[in-house]
Amino acid sequence: MRYLFAIFFFTLFTYSQNQNLSTVSFDNRHIAYRGINTPVKISVKDAKAFTAAAPGLKKIDDNGNYWLSVTNIPGDSVDIKIDITLNNGKHKTEIQHCIIKDLARPSIDYGLGICTIGSFISLSEEEYEKVEFSMFLNLDIEQIDIPQVTSFDISFPDKTFHRIEGKKFTPDVIEKIKALPDGSIFKINLNYYFPGIEGYHLRAIYMYIVKNSYIVHGNTLKQGIKIYPENTNIYKNSINKITIEVPDVKSYTATAPGLTKIDSIHYNLDTRQTNKDSLDVVLNIVDENDSTYNYTRKLFLAEKVNLKSTLNGEGCNKCIIEMKRNELINARVEVWQQEPKRKDELLTVSSYTILAGKKKYTITGNIIPHDLFIELPVKKGEIITVTKIKYRGNSKIKSMPEAPDIRILIQD
Structure with missing residues (x-):
């Protein structure tokens, strides 16, 4: 069972007064999502005491454990202010930054396939017994648990309403569906429990089913x-x-x-x-x-779904980006879903392949590791390609297209 929350670890080390005391490690790449109460761990080495303050930051105990809630914080970032009292009695203030993002739109798994919210799917009579609803979120972090479907509501064409507890159609509802004319459309609304964000609601989770009886x-x-x-x-x-x-x-x-x-x-x-x-x-x-x-x-x-691939936030479809060779160290490979009149949605990259010269490297995750950077046989003026980018749901959601390649021209 995965842990529910993404944990931020703030570790502060004492150096000279001219150096930054703070070293910050985030499991989820400095990101907090609105609606999720995020546990934060803050510690200061060789310090007499410290206090931490930020909008939405709540102290849990005296061991450095906090909750960070950014649900009602405007903007795209929040600063955590850490006031430190050193062992020598001197004081120093550190500011740590955290990126704020909205929760991605969930996808619906109905047991026979996966679709996005508002999709129409067509099922035959024998397929209803195989349907089992679940859902998942495309996030940057692995530690967050998925919403659990507890029940679902069916709105029939005759405007009648039926609630089913659990994730599967019941025999009486299947019989009612079979009695519908071929081509009938009914709406499914999923009800869910998302541990840790009680009181916060995702966008409505719904889909449409078209009944086909082969009659x-x-x-x-x-x-x-x-x-x-x-x-x-x-x-x-x-x-x-x-x-x-x-x-x-x-x-x-x-x-x-x-x-x-x-x-x-x-x-x-x-x-x-x-x-x-x-x-x-x-x-x-x-x-x-x-x-x-x-x-x-x-x-x-x-x-149609439009995707954009970026490296450290840079990139566009069918173009070449210019980067210095050392900028590839720990660079982030990202895929964005682009929709009209909506902010681009960041998807979670699970693996990708780099083509450099005649060599091919397949990497798990979305970071270019330091060891690979040392090994890459590329020089100034050469082009490397990031290709076969796999993102969350890519192997299951057949409706999602392949992510565009990223081509990089090495500058030095």
Whole structure:
């Protein structure tokens, strides 16, 4: 079980009066999130006494333990003022800085895949028993626990409401869903418990489910018709690759605005010419008895996810950044999700690969380690590439695209 909180360690050492007394080590790279009560450990070596003060800082005991709450603090940073009384009776004041960020938007894991808040997913009748809801946050820190789903609310098309305790559909609710017409949409709102931030609420956590029963014009098709994208979502203003599988039939044709066939099961779906939030794929099917009928599947279109990769905060898509070689030491590889009218959201990088000359290095985490910096075979005027950047959820959230590469021109 991971610890719930990110712990800040402030360790202060005594040097000469002309030197800074403070050495600060943060487990989460100097970041405190609004809504999370962050434990802070402050200690001063070889000092008679010290006091620490900051907005939202609360002393817990006499052993240097504090809570830091930045929920109601405006701005993007907070200063912790540490007044130190040295053993020789002299006094010194130190200021330690902490970055403030908002909590990232959670993602929803429904047991058969992962989606972002507000997404539409399509489930067949046999899939509801396999659904189990959970959620996670993309944060810079590993120590924080994930919100726990305690129950969820279903809003049906007839405006009736049903609350289910736990994370899974109950048999009576599954039967009610099966009785809905094909293509019915109902909304799921997740209720959750986030230990340590009681009283603070994340943005509403919700998703939509489109019911597909595989019933067409009164005839029950054999289970197994599948229409699905290469990624979890089909994006607006994009060329999407989708797969259509219709087993145990003599033949079929598929039509939809922007749909072109690649081979027997693969298609391109061009959504650049539509402003709609959904479109219909119509299958004209000839079964084994030469009966002909149509099957329609509604596909919902999501806003495309845009990512930006940076190194120490520098970088842009399809450009080259210039850096001195020693600036690579402990440099941070970061991925940002960009959305219109919203502040960029920092995702958590889990690993990446550096291409330098003919050598390739794969690194866990998001920091360029000092040992690798010494080994890198690069000189002034050469370019290295940070590629295959994996970020939190990248292996599970197929709808999230690959992060852009970072190209660095070495200056000296």
